[in-house]
Amino acid sequence: MRRFTALYMRLDATTATKPKVAAMRDYFAQAPSADAAWAVSFLCGRRIKRLIAGPKLREWVAEAIDMPMWLVEESYAAVGDSAETMTLLLDEIGSSEAGLDLPLHEWVENRILPLKNLSETEQKARLFGYWRELPTEARFTLNKLLTGAFRVGVSRRLVTRALAEYAGIEPARLAHRLMGRWQPTPEFFERLVDPEDHGEDAAQPYPFFLASPIENAPIETIADLGPAGNWHAEWKWDGIRAQLIRRAGECHIWSRGEDLMEGRFPELEAAAAALPDGCVLDGEILAWAAGDSLPLPFARLQRRIGRLKPSANMQQKHPVRFFAYDLMEHEGVDIREQPLEDRRARLAEVLVGIDERIALSESLAAGSWDELAALRERSREFATEGFVLKRLGSPYRVGRVRGDWWKWKIDPFSVDAVLLYAQPGSGRRSSLLTDYTFAVWDGDALVPFAKAYSGLTDKEIRQVDAWIRKNTKERFGPVRSVTPQHVFELHFEGIQASNRHKSGIAVRFPRIARWRTDKPLEEADTLDNVKALLPPNEWAEPG
Incomplete structure (x- = not known):
């Protein structure tokens, strides 16, 4: 110790x-x-x-x-x-x-x-x-x-780097060995830092390559990437990033969070039985019904995430598909260093004749960045979040390495809402009221619809905290209700119908974009405005 x-x-x-x-x-x-x-x-x-x-x-x-x-x-x-x-x-x-x-x-x-x-x-x-x-x-x-709060400000990437320096092993090899279902035993550590190659677990995934964000980039900035023809563009789906592994006659599905999702998607495991042995696919699990041209709302996928052994009825009501982006291993050989276009060509060959529940993610052809930008503006028509751009010729790297893969997302949803409740944050913010509940108008009443705790500067947090303490109406344990007065612009990535919330809606990844000191209380958005953001088929979800 x-x-x-x-x-x-x-x-x-x-x-x-x-x-x-x-x-x-x-x-x-x-x-x-x-x-x-x-x-x-x-x-x-x-x-x-x-x-x-x-x-x-x-x-x-x-x-x-x-x-x-x-x-x-x-x-x-x-x-x-x-x-x-x-x-x-x-x-x-x-x-x-x-x-x-x-x-x-x-x-x-x-x-x-x-x-x-x-x-x-x-x-x-x-x-x-x-x-x-x-x-x-x-x-x-x-x-x-x-x-269970052992946080010391080091990422897995730093741990990998330190181990690589100690053992004299390539960081990419060490990152691969750190993936999967290992246990902290002396034998594991000795294999981890052994410079010699050794057999991996047949279920072991590879580290994911993560696209870097292009934030609010004008088309001129996108054009700095070079000719559009040098890039592969595909939709950025809103699902579960996963690896589909077919080795030693078995199928294994790993999430990006290194969760082995054994038995959670039995229809995908069954479809993967037709894949050639010794292949690993990188892709996205989506809620998607057979014959449909668009994915189902993310809420449908959520019904499946927590089910360890979904019933046949659950599978029928909330069907899923796997859309493959990339091929990482082929015929038992790691091909991540091969050019993207070669990996994609092999992937297309691997998927020929395979059950439609495992499909190739579409490549979006465009002659110019302007054409892609125009298509990106229509992303929500296709139930996507924008594009992922991948440089032709690029290898499949480890982690978030800038330069070869970019995610070019559409602008988030935006709503002007009223601060209604607040409570203390955690960690260094535990003495400040930083966790806020926001409401929108439903007739003459304010109805809570979202919680957010990020987006303000430290100076703004202190200002809001001081105002809340002077304008608290009631207390409910750590929660304070405040006099409705301040309007904030909130951004969020997704919206869905919800029977669990009084407003009837739930939003994904809400955060504060700015404090609207210029906007009076009466001009905050209405619940009808917010519901108008829902996809057309959102209300038709089966139980």
Whole structure:
């Protein structure tokens, strides 16, 4: 725990990339494999499933230091981080360094994980002992692991870079090895950093190549990319980015979030049985009925996402298709370095005669950027979000590498709405009212329709916070209702009908675009205006 705590402190002490990479590289060079495996897991964002609820942990802290629970909760509200609050308060109890020399893997495997099977009385007794065995910094690290909030400002890409520097392996190879269903064992870490090639799991996906955004770009900026004929354009679908893997006679479907979606889309797995063995397709899962020319609303796909074993009735009501963008592996050979047009040609050959539930994503031919721009303006007619532009000749890279792939999205939906409720944010914003609920007019009444917490500058946040505190009408726990007065322009990516919301609608990815200090309350949008943004078939969704 001593070595891992020192790593955490080094990472937490800087925002610069090189020192973070150096800190991780130094750690991997010194740590035993059993510890390094768990460190990789935590640094890559994997969490221990929360074993004890945060309120219960704070309750035990209150008992350990003999402090009223209300004061502990007020401290938590002021600090905004449960692990940090607990650590600060626990400074009042005695500590030693008895637990520092216990390796990280023993802390996790023999102390933290076994808490799951203990009674609350035993859990509390164990934690009281653990807290007393560690000095402040190590106690903070332990609390971070217990609360599942182990964030240190490093991305998986930085972790990969540090491991690559330590092991002397190409970052792309290491990124591939970090994909899939590995467990943090010593054997895994040793294979991870072994310079020699070794057999991969037949279900192992590749790292995804992510397109970089072109934000609000005029056509002149797009033209800087060079002749339109040098680019492959395709629709940017609104579904689940996924890899469809056919290896060793089996099919595996992985989401971009590295979720193995086994059994969730059995119709796609059945269709994939006709694919040649040793191929990996990159594409998008969409809700799409047979014979339709357009995808169904995203809400239909949402019905399928959480179903581990969808019934035949569910599959019939909410059908799906896989639209393939790219071919990453062919006949068991990694072909990501081959030019895009060659991969697409092979992909088209692979999909000949395959069930229509697995289809080739359309290539959009255009003679000029002006033609593409005109087609992009019609994106919503085709139930898409715009284009993805891919440079001809480009390889399939790892992560978000700028230059070869761009997403050229249509402008978001925009609504002017009234601030109605507010509550404190989290983390460094826990002492400020930054999470807002907005409403639109329905006749003479204001009806809540969206929540947003991002988009304002720090200065604007402080101004809005001060105004809310002076104009609070009622309080409902942490939530405050305010006098309707201020109008904000909200942007969002999608809209759908919803029986769960009073307004009858739900929006996707709402954020604040600007504070409309120039607009009076009466000129905010109406609910009818918002409903007019719904796709024509949105209300016809089956149950």
